[in-house]
Amino acid sequence: MAEQQFHSGFVSIIGRPNVGKSTLLNRILGDKIVITSDKPQTTRNRIQGIHNLPGCQIVFIDTPGIHRAKSRLNKYMVDVALSSIKEVDVILFLVEADTKPANQEETILNTLANADAPVVLVINKTDLVAKESLLEKMAAYSSLYPFRAVVPVSALTGDGTDKLVQVVRELLPEGPAYFPDDILTDVPERFVVAEIIREKVFRLTHDEVPYSVAVVVESFKERPDGLVAISAVINVERDSQKGIIIGRKGEMLKKIGIQARGEIEQLLDTKVFLELFVRVSREWSENKQMLKEFGYE
Template sequence: METGGERPKTVSQPFKSGFAAIIGRPNVGKSTLLNRITGHKIAIVSDKPQTTRNRIRGVYTDENAQIVFLDTPGIHKPFSKLGDYMVRAAEGALDEVDVVLFLTDVSEELGGGDRYIIERLKNVKTPVILVLNKIDKVPRDGILPVIDAYRQLHDFTEIVPVSAVRGDNVERLLELVIQYLPEGPMFYPPGQVTDHPERFICAELIREKILLLTREEVPHSVAVDVERMETDDRGLVRIGAVIYVERESQKGILIGKGGAMLKEIGRLAREEMERLLGSKIFLELWVKVKKDWRNHEAFLKSLGYRTE
């Protein structure tokens, strides 16, 4: 028998936290999705494959949960030690997380690269959510046949169509990810969206502008090292960065006629850094040749590439 007058006690929802890996072929929108989820630009975006080279950690926090995302490099057949590092970084992430998001491009046919990843996923015990990205590029009735094609290849835990560019269905995706997280504490403060230092993000922004402005072999032959980053008495942030290429001809392309290309790279990167840091930036760029740097293990480690 109910006795009125006493409000039922509300049971507070336990806080959940954990790790999610975003994997997929190169250029399917992994970095775009990570930036959409965090609400900040922490991973560079380009139309060129293999843009992401490190496992970038992005952090999403709400009142009930915290998800730490690993935006892994695209899984592809490696042709250099750098490429080998990128693939090992992507595949290694599968063993470290609570949920795997397998991102595909719904506007492209299911290909050999997707099948290769699905074969890898068959050995993974972690829940795998198939995320069909770029639904803004296909008619609605074109999505169901794609879902059926993927269902025939693997028994995915969940299947979620999204548009990372527009944000369609991303909230639903986050709700599903949180369902599969264990109870636990926050790993990062509520306002933190990445664990990468500002130097790393500034180097990535410079590399993004190079990807934007150059073509052919130049983008994949470029590494950026921020050697100096300091704030003076007036609050001006002084950044000095070296752009490494593999050949003299590439150096010439990056510098451009009368230094025009390097100036444009610097201008675009500086403007974005100022938005990111909320400070005035003085940016100096140099271009140096380091022959075949992608196959020099010691040099790769000096730039922060690690396989562990």
């Protein structure tokens, strides 16, 4: 009996902001490795999630939303997303079932015209629309691009995600496992901790404040008793934003810390002492050196 070949490959998830890319990846992996919020442009970096199946390893790449970028930070985010479609084995183009095709998506489709990898259209948020509307959406997008497959899903409920994984698996080439089968992501714990803190800022603050925040973990030490002591700085661009994040009598910063610590303890499976500071780093999102220091560019 012939030995069954192992299949593996890299799969980029792209789309405009806030279509559910990170939620979809977390759902497929069955664990949270990517932060989410109801605000667009939550994801800023390329993050790899590793999904192991019998005879197969799929490395999903979550990317920032593709949008009209103005600041240096946003241009970096779009560059990260667009560069992810090169040298991957499959591209998942994620759109929403409850919205019409937007100009941003037409721009993405024009970019995909030069892609070498097969493109799968993933229509997310199917739980929000009727079947007739979904069929119309599938037909509308299929007229714009020769997708290898069209898969409706609900990242929120998990409906359709098993089928999506199967479609991806069938498109992957033979190849080795790129990562050990006991890890979910290749990003370091420090990065995930910083992202968890930033997520809490996104969820708890409003207006321009979340978009002006960069979190840097400055110290990460495991004590002899097993407790992990973490010190992190929340960087903002203006004094007024610092005041909002600290809050009246420090209440907002305390709330951010409590929510973040609980999730970090789940991640590390140990008790955590989390110390947060807020620093004004003026116009950091336009400063090339600061972007590099904060993990962008």
